Amino acid sequence: MNWRGPFIRQRWSVMRWRYLLSGRRWGSPDWGWLLFMPGKGGRQYRRESSDMWKKILVALLLATTGTQASTLDELRRLEAHKVSPGKATQASLPPSPVTEADVEPARRDYRLPDGRVVNLKEYKLVLFMQSRCIYCQQFDPVLKRVTGLMGLDVFPYTLDGMGDTSFPEAIPATDAVIRDMWGDMRPVTPAAFLVEVNTLKTLPLLYGIVDEQTLRQRLDEALGFSLAAGTGTTHKTRR
Template identity: 30%
Template sequence: MRRLLLAATVAVLPAIVLGDDAKPQWFRLHAEGWFWYVEPPPAEETPPPDTPVDAAPPIDLDPMARVQQQRKALERAMALAVLEPTPEHLRAYLQLNQALMAQSQAFAETWKQVVWTTPSLDYGLVSPTGAAARTQADLKAAGQRTQLSTAADRYGLLFFFRGDCPFCHQFAPVLSRFATDHGFTVIPVSLDGGVLPEYPQPRSNFDAAARLEVSAYPAVYLLDPATRKVAPAVFGAVGYSELAQRLSAAIAALEDQAQGGLDVAGRLMP
């Protein structure tokens, strides 16, 4: 009786329950349970094709903004390290500071290379220091001496003074020595009839002083006898080197016919 019941049960089982190897499929799929229901796996989310994965934030290419960001980042890191001096915060600040120092070092090295290979940008050639400065000063002084000595063959010096002027007495020895060194002829003109030890026989030409509007003394004008033109050079008591510089400028003014000079039409000469 039991065998008949078992045979009848097997006969009525659906064909899909038995596999090719005559074993019930639910024995081989026992992990899914008795009700054959499997939860579907979650669908993978794929990013849109136009959105790059792990895209870096955009970098502001404006150099001013980038420098400002670096400065703010360093200040923020330092502030955090001061307020919360943990090893992590200090390490972050030091690393950022070291990176900026390396950036500054690269800038300095490139600066030197550009200056050394571009003479027009080398300030040391324009304003040298040390031995180079002394050499340049010597060359400049030598050139100035040559210029003045050459100019002395063409130009004369009009020297306006007063006998009661202490500054005139102070300046007269400087002018006398300068004229002797370079070969200039000095025409002394007294504004009050007084004399100076270096110039005991001055001329009294008040008309020339009035036409040149001499209002300060001592005063030195550069005179070109060939053209009867003059150029103002010195007002007040100055030293030897400054006298040379101012006369060099006056020479350049007379030689530049665009600037010309004051045409006195020979009235300065007796």
């Protein structure tokens, strides 16, 4: 008797019911939890998910025309003042004397796995989170650690008006921002988008929680696709 089939079906059924009981609609964009499913089913899903994600990135990068004016105006304003969203109100304060140590370098180089070097000063990661979201509480520390090591700036938006331990200064996402970034989709958290600050083109990175390895892989893929499309500047250096 082949017991593996019934066992896998039973395990899948249990995980499906746990998902339904969690209050999320089955089939919603928050499918990131499936990446952690053990066994053959999990490996197959992760492999298919990786291939699908690459196709999605290519299609969106070719089709995207950038986000809408309300979101981009806010990103431009924050970028012009070089402040995080939570500190944007401080931009109106009288400027303090600028020292040489305060001047940021023009580049912040990051080497991709294929050897290309991308200037992370040209990109921002836009995060959507909620203070009461248990998945955000698990994922946000991972995102903050990875982007901190890379040198990639994060603009955190909160859907419930409050930040969390990792991003206490997250700013409330307005209806216009949600509409611009999500369209007709229902917002899920955590979710992240990569924005190229010169062209303001936007790529989705994730909907739902992912592990650190998957996060790094998607960041590398998105940055690579952006360079291949000519939206960012790059140069190769010797290893």
